[in-house]
Amino acid sequence: MEVEKVRCLIIGSGPAGYTAAIYAGRANLSPVLYEGLQPGGQLTTTTDIENFPGYPEGISGPQMMEDLRKQAERFGADIRFGIATKAHLKEGAHRITFDGKTEIEAATVIIATGATAKYLGLEDEKKYAGMGVSACATCDGFFYRKKVVAVVGGGDTACEEAIYLSGLASKVYLIVRKPFLRASKIMQERVMNSEKIEVLFETNATGLFGDNGVEGVNLVKRWGEADEERYSLPIDGFFLAIGHQPNSEIFKPYIDTDEVGYIITEGTSPRTKVPGVYAAGDVADPHYRQAITAAASGCKSAIEAERYLMEKGL
Ligand code: NDP
Secondary structure (H helix, E strand, O other), X not given: XXXXXXXXXXXXXOHHHHHHHHHHHHOOOOOEEEEOOOOOHHHHHOOEEOOOOOOOOOEEHXXXXXXXXXXXXXXXXXXXXXXXXXXXXXXXXXXXXXXXXXXXXXXXXXXXXOEEEOOOOOHHHHHOEOOOEEOOHHHHHHHHOOOEEEEEOOOHHHHHHHHHHHOOOOEEEEEOOOOOOOOOHHHHHHHHOOOOEEEEOOEEEEEEEOXXXXXXXXXXXXXXOOOOEEEEEEOOEEEEOOOEEEOOHHHOOOOOEOOOOOEOOOOOOOEOOOOOEEEOHHHHOOOOOOHHHHHHHHHHHHHHHHHHHHHHOO
């Protein structure tokens, strides 16, 4: 099998990947970008992005990703579809396999594979997958018009999902394990001011039930305390919004990751310990995880790749 050789390979199509492609394209690196299972990344599952500078009225996630993609293409990025299934990182000739068959040899690699939604780990989440369990309100909320849903989590994502669902569903329970929300003040206020959202603090979901898809959730309030209370609520949809797992698995034998799997880079740079390999966006960012910070690290990665190629005369 002939192996295609490229100067700059970008894996991932969120704000980090597309921004890297825009910069690499403008630097004449002829970047090849692979989109994975969710072209556009997590932001395609977001409704409105209100905090990206330059959009005073906000912009929808899918629209922003479409615009970034077009901008990358305008500067010559070769955008393809494929899942990176294997990696062999070796300076000067990094090899990445896509879909188990297409092999690319790259002088520089920008890993922008993002992070994937986490689940609680309940057997019932698998049992009812696609039958009432979802980790994406904007993808699946439509099916719950005038129905009762529950969202698990107390961060910005959970609040955002609950607010989005409150525009469709008749009632939204927000299941929060702590006695407070971790979300930003503005999101907390929106949740608390919504008549349709009821926040269940200090509550954990332990299981789901139903004959034809989800019909209810089993809950425990103040789990393990003397006044622990177990009860169930009828619901039609169960949405997870409890954070994400970085998609770094295939790179772990070569580069450093923290205990969760976030790629560790050198200081504030996107450089990994393998020369010519950079990590951008959520796969390397346990702290900020914003579109703007992901885009910035994509930009830095492309600049690093350009300098590296120049120094090596590649
Ligand atoms: P976070 O990590 O901020 O929050 C995760 C939430 O899920 C926490 O409330 C956590 O509880 C809870 N949780 C985690 N594991 C479990 C579990 N096993 N059982 C029950 N609850 C659990 O993730 P987010 O996805 O909300 O946000 C990630 C980042 O993205 C943040 O920096 C956030 O600010 C940002 N973001 C910003 C948005 C915006 O600005 N518009 C929109 C969405 C996200 P606990 O608090 O107890 O740990």
